[in-house]
Amino acid sequence: MQLILIVPFRMQMWNLNTYLYGPKDDLKHRLLWREVYSAEEEAQLKALVCEAESRGLTFVYALSPGQDIVFSSSCDLTLLIRKLRQVSDLGCQAFALLFDDIDHSMCQSDTEAFSSFAHAQVTVANEIFHFLGEPPVFLFCPTEYCSSLCTPSVSKSPYLLTIGEDLLPGISVIWTGNKVISRELSPESLAEVQSVLRRPPLIWDNLHANDYDSRRVFLGPFKGRPPGLRAHLRGLLLNPNCEFEANFIPLHTLGKEHSAPLLSAALQAWMKELSLPLQPGTVSRSFSHEKTPRRGLCSGSVPLSEAQVRLLVGLYYLPHEHGPPAQNLLQDLTWLKANCHCVSVEEWRDRAGRFLAACDDVALLHSAVVNSINRALLYDIYPYIWDLRNTLLVAKAFICWLGERDTSSGAELHGVEAESWVVKGGLSGEVQVGMI
Structure with a gap:
């Protein structure tokens, strides 16, 4: 309550x-x-x-x-x-x-x-x-x-x-x-x-609703609904993520639909929020309600950088659309597996290096979230970033293994236009499919 x-x-x-x-x-x-x-x-x-x-x-x-x-x-x-x-x-x-x-x-x-x-x-x-x-x-x-x-x-x-x-x-x-x-x-x-x-x-x-898949959360902006749409409606309600702290950018961009650029403004506003040492169930000091008791983890001391916040949003964007970091991860994984018979080619080595570096960035993001000064964000986001970090550790080992193998088989990722719950797991799920 x-x-x-x-x-x-x-x-x-x-x-x-x-x-x-x-x-x-x-x-x-x-x-x-x-x-x-x-x-x-x-x-x-x-x-x-x-x-x-x-x-x-x-x-x-x-x-x-x-x-x-x-x-x-x-x-x-x-x-x-x-x-x-x-x-x-x-x-x-x-x-x-x-x-x-x-x-x-x-x-x-x-x-x-x-x-x-x-x-x-x-x-x-x-x-x-x-x-x-x-x-x-x-x-x-x-x-x-x-x-x-x-x-x-x-x-x-x-x-x-x-x-x-x-x-x-x-x-x-x-x-x-x-x-x-x-x-x-x-x-x-x-x-x-x-x-x-x-x-x-x-x-x-339901653009940001995530109650149908426990491995997905949507941090991206409110989009795909033009400003002029409201003249044709009795109103609009946004069904948000189950996790309270995950809804800052979705609701920020919903309430400021006519300002631009939406995502950049929302990211800057969220950066200020994330720099506050908030415990779960609290807001800034100007809010008068009593704070809830502190929970088990010790408090962090480091705010997330802007690059890390952008990476976080890009990894958990929208149900029908990945952000650029997630798109690059999936494209590189798909290409590297499909062309694993060319592991000695410079392009394969370069893209493998880029993929491995991206996996390392996610691992560093996981550590940053764990050590973040904003504990409210940690408790809501941790299950998702933990899941993705572990999945990418496996993917990283998989690409390293491919680099030492000589194989002629490849694979493609297939997608169809369907309801968002058809493909489970978000980015983690698609990375796992990409390694099959």
Whole structure:
């Protein structure tokens, strides 16, 4: 809870205005959605609501009842109202009902009561919207929330057509784009869904979400969404990395979309943050909340250099795109293996030397992170840089071995345009594939 109270502070710094609360570690958000919060949980949630309000942020409380709600059950509707009334009494004035990632099937009583799955969802959403007094911010996440999930297509989806026709106009509909994790968003790509929904969508952007792969984190900038896009939207929410400290550049560039150059400015701002001796769950001294207890590792004393920060971001860039350092590593590894029958050629030796030096740079980066003055960064980033360092130690030995071998076999890396979770492991995973 201490860490989550820092979120509004950082968001205010980044010129953001909305925080949607729906953490997966709050069991009463999804799995136990019928249960009200205890007195202690109420106090924690109220503190977060008040902190967000004091920072000028709209706090949106999200609830995900879709896994087991009986839409036709007056009992379930009563429990849903009871839960949202409790949160409303804590000062929350904005809400979201999420029906993502659930089956389209309905129980027998719902089948008898509603003409379709969409009809059932819309009926409950409209009733809750009325109960809450039709708040200015009320979000609805459909089960078909991106183009790739629509059956048979966006324009012909009976589900989306029902949502557009029957959902009250004051309710905003969440959309992630062409895919769950969309490489790009454009006004043209959103025109079709806007027509079907009969309102501009609210984008839930998964560009930096990393909860689908424990070996990936995304430190790169918010990109692929042109500034003019917002005129075609009800709003835009960025679903960030699970690790708090990993989100500095993503959120910094989201909040300052019109400044340029975005990445360089964000890197400079992050450099200042990383030079502070922060423990996990803290911000700078100007923030009044009490610091959390220090953890096991001893404090470091050295800030990361600008070159090291740029290397770190380049190694863990975006789900569809590696940064230059990662691209060079993969290209050199692929070329060296494919041309291992030419190990005596000067070009092979030169590229091998470059690859080995890059591996050494990552090892030095690992040491720098471990000894960094900013311990908050260490605890969030360490598993990723440790994994990559060890993978590259093996890759380095592999290239040295190739240099002493005489072989005529090669290999290529193959990629396809697919969802980002198809290829696991990020750069570490691709390096491992490159050695097969």
